[in-house]
Amino acid sequence: MVVELISVGTEILLGNIVNTNAAYLAEKCALLGCSLYHQTVVGDNEERMEEAIRQAVDRSDIVILTGGLGPTKDDLTKEVAARVFGRELYMDEHSKKRIADYFERIQSRAVTENNWKQALVPEGAIVIDNHNGTAPGLIIEDEERGKAAILIPGPPDEMKVMFEQDIAPYLNKLQPEGIYSHMVKICGIGESRAETMVADLMEGQSNPTLAPYAKIGEVHFRVTAKAKSEEEAEKLMRPMIDEMYERFGSSIYTTEESVTxxxxxxxxxxxxxxxxxxxxxxxxxxxxxxxxxxxxxxxxxxxxxxxxxxxxxxxxxxxxxxxxxxxxxxxxxxxxxxxxxxxxxxxxxxxxxxxxxxxxxxxxxxxxxxxxxxxxxxxxxxxxxxxxxxxxxxxxxxxxxxxxxxxxxxxxx
Structure with a gap:
């Protein structure tokens, strides 16, 4: 399954903010077994955004767009994506209520009229609740062409939660096999020496695979397996991880990606x-x-x-x-x-x-x-x-x- 990323926002295009969303999504999609061939950054321009979305839909199965879902006039992602997929927008009462509840929860003043713009959704779209903000995420499917666009808010704290809770499971269901991995993290051994110590394991690899990542003062190796279940993947990865413990010993401080x-x-x-x-x-x-x-x-x-x-x-x-x-x-x-x-x-x-x-x-x-x-x-x-x-x-x-x-x-x- 081919996935393409489009990051929306003039502030990203001009380098005013660093595009951390694309780096995060690229890594997560790769771990789900998706192929990524293109990433695009487009400013808040309706014509250029439509051109970027149409091009992405033509060459990819799934297009993930981040940003441009806010309440202001230059937030155009949803409107342009709906036009590309031939959908009209309607007021989603569920999303409208969540926006009202959000402002009440943070004890803000009355909701301004433009905030209700965020509750407008394309016909037939899957609406994804935003647990850290107001703009819902959206999945617009074109079953006839086997295409879909996934729209996610730009703020990282909203985007990451939404992706992990709802988007990743959605993408995983579309894959015949899932991708599972462990990160073998090593300290006290330099990058060159560490790679030399496992050069034979990296040669001729197929499933599982082993890939190095150099960090400041550390070396991380990602062991990745493709399998129909996590249990099956664990069986595939275990011999390689055991062999790495044989070679690196106590220099390995974890095999879990989240542990620092x-x-x-x-x-x-x-x-x-x-x-x-x-x-x-x-x-x-x-x-x-x-x-x-x-x-x-x-x-x-x-x-x-x-x-x-x-x-x-x-x-x-x-x-x-x-x-x-x-x-x-x-x-x-x-x-x-x-x-x-x-x-x-x-x-x-x-x-x-x-x-x-x-x-x-x-x-x-x-x-x-x-x-x-x-x-x-x-x-x-x-x-x-x-x-x-x-x-x-x-x-x-x-x-x-x-x-x-x-x-x-x-x-x-």
Whole structure:
């Protein structure tokens, strides 16, 4: 089944906002076993939108359009799609009531007249309720031609829920076989080495397949199988996943796409009944932020310290003045004392420290931009590692965060 994506909105066309919807939908449709050959971005122009929709319908089985379903005059997606499929619009009382209920729920003032425009739907269309907004989604089918257009609101928090709850099951029913997958996530091993370790598994693959995805400081491998049921797919994927565990061992922290590295670490701390603190210099709170993004992190994370200046390292973490004078703030010795000092100050079982030169300035021949020391103290035992990153300021900080999380995971295990 061939699916085509059309993203509607002049703000996308001109680059005012990033088109995250297309990336999300392309990946999800591929996982459902759909073929995608074209993506289009079209502005809020009636003539060009109609041309784009007609062209997409001619060459694809399903056309998914996002955006242009709002209450304003330039929201034209529904009207143009209805014209392409030869349908008249009518007022859907169910959708109208949901819009009224929505405004009442958020305690807004009276609904403006143009909001009722969102309750107009094409004849014969399948109406999909919007659980996070006002504009309903729509599926317009042309059974004679075997074609369909799926219209979804543009805001990502509305689009994603609608796709996962209603659109994905609809598409899945149209497929003779479903696509199922696991994401094998690896930390502590570089992309080149990781790919080399499974090169033979990727060669000559058919069902299941194995594909690598490089992430900052991590490598993910998607294991995908096509089967009539999830149970059958699991049987196909299990031997390959088992083989990857044989090769990567504890470097694999999950096989579930939704689980992040920081989530796996928080869970590990909970299992061990341990608490954590962080002491950051060049990362400026990014490390703590990653950990605190995890629901339930408060059970294990005690407090954190951003000690950017030498004075704060001395005052808050107890780093010796002699250490800073002899070795400098960016040194193995300072990272070690930061980790031990943070653990003592927070009375935590484990502590991570980060000190480095993120750039773009501040580097020397002896200590270049990208030099970072990461310390990890667990029950008083400290490990310090030196890293030399080669990205810009933001990338160097991001890599430092992932390396710190990886080091903590290794120490805990």
């Amino acid at each position: 590295l920081e989530e796996s670490i928080v869970e590990l701390l909970k299992e061990k009944g341990m608490t954590l603190t962080t002491a950051e210099s060049c990362t400026g709170g990014k490390l703590a932020g990653r950990i605190l993004n995890v629901p339930g992190a408060s059970e294990v994370y005690k407090e954190g310290y951003i000690t950017y200046s030498n004075g704060s390292k001395e005052k808050i973490l107890g780093v010796k003045k002699e250490t800073l004078e002899q070795y400098g703030a960016v040194s193995r010795q300072t990272a070690q004392e930061m980790a031990l000092g943070a653990a003592d100050a927070a009375k935590a079982d484990a502590a991570l420290s980060v000190t480095g030169i993120a750039g773009p300035g501040g580097g020397t021949e002896e200590k270049p931009v990208g030099l970072v020391y990461i310390g990890c103290a667990v029950h008083g035992e400290v490990t310090v590692r030196e890293y030399r990153f080669t990205g810009n300021r933001e990338k160097n900080r991001d890599y430092a965060v992932v390396r710190a999380l990886t080091l903590l995971r290794e120490a805990l295990m």
